[in-house]
Amino acid sequence: MSSWGKYKANESGKKSWSQEEAFEKLTTFCAYQDRCPWEIRRKLYEKGIKDEPAERLIAELVQEEFVNESRFARSFARGKFRLKKWGKNRIRMELKMREIPEDLIRKGLAEIDPEEYYETLLTLTEKKWDTTKEPDAYKKKYKVIQYLMNRGFEMDLVKEAIESLNTSTDD
CATH class of the missing domain: 1.10.10 (Arc Repressor Mutant, subunit A)
Structure with a gap:
């Protein structure tokens, strides 16, 4: 299934994750705070996992409800507004950068009173x-x-x- 060794270093010199180790680490990463697929893809890339193996892991995280773009958009909008005092334009731009669909961005912004x-x-x-x-x-x-x-x-x-x-x- 996975050709990565547990201690193989990737191009950046950081230790790579095996597919199994990646799933375990990502469940913790996602449980700590809501994440979107874009953030997970970046994390996986840092650890030397990209393309199809990365997409398989993301699909599994979505299936197991660790990743939910709608939930992410809503909590991101609420959090950035309440904690960082960002306006809707900034929140929209940040969500677009994270490749969140426009309909979910609108739902996220609707969370702001x-x-x-x-x-x-x-x-x-x-x-x-x-x-x-x-x-x-x-x-x-x-x-x-x-x-x-x-x-x-x-x-x-x-x-x-x-x-x-x-x-x-x-x-």
Whole structure:
């Protein structure tokens, strides 16, 4: 079944896994936190397992419910929003990078409560406004907008949040 020895080093010099060892290690990897096939593929590649053997392992992990893209998308969206305070655009981009289908990305983003989302945006806006040391109000506004956009918040909401500060900016 597997031609990899337990202690064979791969191209990067790291120890390779046998097929059996890989499955065992990956179940632990997936049980610790939700994973997607893309992350598992990367992990397997590091350990010298690629192509068909890697896809077989991923299929087995999916069948055994260790890997579920829908569950991953939902927990990823909730976690990145709540812990890292990322906006929906950033979360969407990260999920796309992980090759998650668009319908599952939408389901993941739907897990974010709109009121909590806007409150988080307002809090971040106020904090950034207060900590941005810029005497020119126009430049300060630009810096705060850039910061919030880089975090992945939508431009229309960012503008709304900035206007809600009741700052005396002259446009």
